[in-house]
Amino acid sequence: MNFDLTEERQMLQDTLRRYxxxxxxxxxxxxxxNSDEGMSTEIWAELAELGVLGALFTEDQGGFGGAGFDIAxxxxxxxxxGVVEPVLDSALMGGRLLAAVGKTDMxxxxxxxxxxxxxxxxxxxxxxxxxxxxxxxxxxxxxGRKAVVMNAESADHMIVSARDGETIALYLVARDAPGVxxxxxxxxxxxxxxxxxxxxxxxxPLGLGLExxxxxxxxxxxxxxxxxxxxxxxxxxxxxxxxxxRKQFGRPIGxxxxxxxRMSDVLIEMEQVRSAVINAAGNLEASDCDxxxxxxxxxxxxxxxxxxxxxxxxxxxxxxxQEYELAHIAKRIIMADHRFGDTDYHLERxxxxxxx
Amino acid sequence: xxxxYTPEELAFQDELRAFLRDExxxxxxEKVRQGRELDKADMERWHxxxxxxxxxxQNWPKAFGGAEWSAVQRHIYDVEAAAAGAPRIVPxxxxxxxxxxxxxxxxxxxxxxxxxxxxGSDWWCQGYSEPGAGSDLASLKTxxxxxxxxxxxxxxxxxxxxxxxxxxIFCLVRTNPDAKQxxxxxxxxxxxxxxxxxxxxxxxxxxSPEVNEVWFTDVRVPAENLVGEExxxxxxxKYLLTHERTGLGGIGASQAALAAVKRVARAETxxxxxxxxxxxxxxxxxQVEIDMRAMATSNLRIVSQAAAGGAPxxxxxMLKVKGSVIRQEINDLARRAVGPYAMPFASEAVEGANDLIxxxxxxxxxxxxxxxxxxxxxxxxxxxxxxxxxAKVTMGGGA
Numbered sequence: 045m046n047f048d049l050t051e052e053r054q055m056l057q058d059t060l061r062r063y064x065x066x067x068x069x070x071x072x073x074x075x076x077x078n079s080d081e082g083m084s085t086e087i088w089a090e091l092a093e094l095g096v097l098g099a100l101f102t103e104d105q106g107g108f109g110g111a112g113f114d115i116a117x118x119x120x121x122x123x124x125x126g127v128v129e130p131v132l133d134s135a136l137m138g139g140r141l142l143a144a145v146g147k148t149d150m151x152x153x154x155x156x157x158x159x160x161x162x163x164x165x166x167x168x169x170x171x172x173x174x175x176x177x178x179x180x181x182x183x184x185x186x187x188g189r190k191a192v193v194m195n196a197e198s199a200d201h202m203i204v205s206a207r208d209g210e211t212i213a214l215y216l217v218a219r220d221a222p223g224v225x226x227x228x229x230x231x232x233x234x235x236x237x238x239x240x241x242x243x244x245x246x247x248x249p250l251g252l253g254l255e256x257x258x259x260x261x262x263x264x265x266x267x268x269x270x271x272x273x274x275x276x277x278x279x280x281x282x283x284x285x286x287x288x289x290r291k292q293f294g295r296p297i298g299x300x301x302x303x304x305x306r307m308s309d310v311l312i313e314m315e316q317v318r319s320a321v322i323n324a325a326g327n328l329e330a331s332d333c334d335x336x337x338x339x340x341x342x343x344x345x346x347x348x349x350x351x352x353x354x355x356x357x358x359x360x361x362x363x364x365x366q367e368y369e370l371a372h373i374a375k376r377i378i379m380a381d382h383r384f385g386d387t388d389y390h391l392e393r394x395x396x397x398x399x400x
Numbered sequence: 401x402x403x404x405y406t407p408e409e410l411a412f413q414d415e416l417r418a419f420l421r422d423e424x425x426x427x428x429x430e431k432v433r434q435g436r437e438l439d440k441a442d443m444e445r446w447h448x449x450x451x452x453x454x455x456x457x458q459n460w461p462k463a464f465g466g467a468e469w470s471a472v473q474r475h476i477y478d479v480e481a482a483a484a485g486a487p488r489i490v491p492x493x494x495x496x497x498x499x500x501x502x503x504x505x506x507x508x509x510x511x512x513x514x515x516x517x518x519x520g521s522d523w524w525c526q527g528y529s530e531p532g533a534g535s536d537l538a539s540l541k542t543x544x545x546x547x548x549x550x551x552x553x554x555x556x557x558x559x560x561x562x563x564x565x566x567x568x569i570f571c572l573v574r575t576n577p578d579a580k581q582x583x584x585x586x587x588x589x590x591x592x593x594x595x596x597x598x599x600x601x602x603x604x605x606x607x608s609p610e611v612n613e614v615w616f617t618d619v620r621v622p623a624e625n626l627v628g629e630e631x632x633x634x635x636x637x638k639y640l641l642t643h644e645r646t647g648l649g650g651i652g653a654s655q656a657a658l659a660a661v662k663r664v665a666r667a668e669t670x671x672x673x674x675x676x677x678x679x680x681x682x683x684x685x686x687q688v689e690i691d692m693r694a695m696a697t698s699n700l701r702i703v704s705q706a707a708a709g710g711a712p713x714x715x716x717x718m719l720k721v722k723g724s725v726i727r728q729e730i731n732d733l734a735r736r737a738v739g740p741y742a743m744p745f746a747s748e749a750v751e752g753a754n755d756l757i758x759x760x761x762x763x764x765x766x767x768x769x770x771x772x773x774x775x776x777x778x779x780x781x782x783x784x785x786x787x788x789x790x791a792k793v794t795m796g797g798g799a
Contacts, residue, residue, distance in 0.1 A: 292536035371605035
């Protein structure tokens with residue numbers, strides 16, 4: 045056993061952390077949040093340049109990483125800084141789906157930061173269920189509706205799931221293709237998504253099915269868990285600093301035992317969260333991978349709520365204000381529970397998989 | 401012991417239901433149900449409707465134009481009004497300043513200010529917290545210096561809820577900097593339109609501009625606006641806070657919010673079945689409901705004991721803590737219930753913004769409300785301060 049990062053991953057972490065600390069400040073990020081696009085193309089290009097997008101792909105795919113721990117390192121740092129650019133949906137999910145069928149040219153563009161993707165799988169009424177697909181494919185023509193599609197407005201292409209008979213298959217659909225309607229809106233925790241309606245929209249079959257989607261969903265679970273870990277570390281650091289500097293009743297509020305013990309509980313949970321992310325990232329190739337992923341996502345959901353709520357409560361009013369860093373970070377933590385299955389969804393899945 | 405309503409209380413409930421059915425404007429209740437922002441005119445309109453019926457100042461004695469309702473009547477109103485989608489009564493004049501003026505104000509102050517609260521001439525806001533004085537309220541620094549028949553006020557207040565609508569602010573100010581902290585504070589009524597008063601909105605994490613910062617620069621306040629005695633303001637402030645907290649159990653609002661969660665969870669599906677039939681979700685809902693039922697009885701029990709206009713101290717703190725925790729748990733359930741549709745940014749703060757947001761379950765801006773209601777355990781004396789009061793009263797020899 046060895047819990048140290050490899051030299052390459054350590055370098056990636058250091059570089060990305062330094063870049064985001066210097067560049068992705070609260071005010072820069074808040075400007076991005078308030079922008080119509082909901083993301084910065086400049087930041088995107090720089091992330092590509094730093095190799096952050098390439099780290100999400102294996103060497104065979106044209107990248108220089110692609111394993112669970114590469115994904116975890118990248119997303120922990122993105123989470124720490126509260127990054128809202130669509131690295132998870134566009135580069136990781138979209139890119140890895142295309143990589144799975146050898147679309148090398150497109151993957152190259154993803155890594156270079158010149159191609160934006162969206163993954164349109166979930167549908168209204170489907171909640172987090174992966175097999176809830178009502179969109180129909182007749183020949184290569186798709187009709188249906190997709191819910192909360194991240195990055196749909198900025199995407200050049202969307203990867204859309206649809207049923208061809210009983211089988212779920214994935215199709216590549218140009219965002220500006222006829223029959224594609226994209227109704228965009230901002231998200232509470234930053235970035236943008238859209239409701240996508242397909243009315244006889246032309247799609248190119250990718251030769252991928254639900255199993256391939258589930259594989260990429262597993263990568264996404266590692267990513268969102270690591271992102272939540274990074275965000276929780278930020279929340280914890282901000283709270284610790286605040287407890288040591290904010291004075292009431294003539295002394296730092298962190299010297300009141302009632303608060304000190306609660307901060308200690310948060311720190312104990314943080315160790316659990318870090319280990320849970322390691323369990324997920326390190327077991328991506330294991331035969332019982334799904335069990336590990338559900339365990340992690342359930343724990344992250346529970347700990348995330350504790351950390352976000354305690355961070356706000358121990359700060360008091362200041363944490364309720366938009367311009368304070370913690371407000372955005374807390375939203376990222378809580379909203380992570382609404383992606384790829386929430387606490388209860390993964391508790392159920394863990395129970396089902398344990399019984400199997 | 402008898403847990404059932406008396407015939408008189410049942411008749412009151414019927415009367416109230418009929419009133420809400422006939423008098424509560426549909427466009428206002430619609431906004432409340434959908435979690436949309438109420439503007440100043442909406443709130444003033446509802447106050448005027450209640451006032452016309454004599455039901456606006458529910459806890460005031462009849463002598464001051466109040467309804468002088470019993471605890472049970474207030475509870476019935478709380479539940480029925482929330483279920484009907486009535487806006488909450490804005491508390492600053494009615495529940496906070498009113499009781500203080502009635503107990504500590506001069507006859508002239510009572511005659512002047514109380515009718516103006518009832519008829520909506522004045523909109524009050526609360527000038528308590530300062531950037532450096534939150535939980536430690538008594539460390540406040542806003543200074544008032546007597547100059548002839550005026551006080552000259554300098555300083556800054558913060559977290560003034562709905563201050564953007566207010567024309568008047570009641571403030572705690574320091575009149576004696578040399579006395580022990582609590583002994584140098586006075587309670588002053590200040591016209592927001594006076595030269596030197598400046599209010600700026602603070603945008604909260606859900607995008608809403610509901611609180612403000614207020615600056616005072618050489619603001620001249622007539623000495624007749626001092627409530628009670630100079631340097632005795634802390635006593636009045638504590639009296640007001642106890643009244644504020646008594647209303648914070650918020651049973652009616654919690655019941656209405658839980659009913660909304662159940663409605664959404666019956667419409668939402670998971671694995672082809674209504675979410676409300678999912679054992680994990682159903683257990684979460686049941687747990688909150690069980691707590692809420694007990695809390696409703698605690699609320700009635702405690703408020704009933706506080707006879708004849710008096711306000712309970714220790715128990716008010718207990719109700720505040722439990723009530724806020726229950727409400728926040730319901731907000732958490734509401735965001736869970738809608739699944740991925742919690743993510744779109746819908747906010748009651750931005751008029752019209754919700755129209756663009758997909759809300760297939762008609763749940764309203766539940767995630768924004770989840771974040772906004774984190775305030776419940778922070779304001780009105782944080783839950784930590786309440787626990788301190790409870791501990792001090794029960795174990796530390798009186799507060």
